[in-house]
Amino acid sequence: MAEDMIENNEIYAEYFRSTKTLAFDQRTNLDEVESLMKKFNDWELRHCKNCGNKISDRKQLICEYCGEELKH
Ligand SMILES: [Zn+2]
Numbered sequence: 443m444a445e446d447m448i449e450n451n452e453i454y455a456e457y458f459r460s461t462k463t464l465a466f467d468q469r470t471n472l473d474e475v476e477s478l479m480k481k482f483n484d485w486e487l488r489h490c491k492n493c494g495n496k497i498s499d500r501k502q503l504i505c506e507y508c509g510e511e512l513k514h
Contacts, residue, residue, distance in 0.1 A: 450494040457482050 460478050489496055492510035504511055 446496060447494065450489060453482070453485050 457478065487500065490505040490507060490510055490512065492505060493508040495505065495507040497505065497512065502512065
């Protein structure tokens with residue numbers, strides 16, 4: 443569980459750092475943006491956006507940890 447949290451935080455940090463950078467850098471390669479968005483979307487499908495816990499069943503509608511509604 444601790445390793446999961448570290449992994450989650452790293453992905454979040456990377457995502458927000460990158461989008462913040464992109465907002466000020468017009469020269470950024472669009473492929474790079476798409477690749478990052480895809481990576482984040484893939485991650486988002488497997489984790490609760492609210493608490494960051496791993497979702498055991500992709501078909502479930504509510505997070506089993508915090509009760510947040512999951513949108514797929
Ligand atoms: Zn949750």
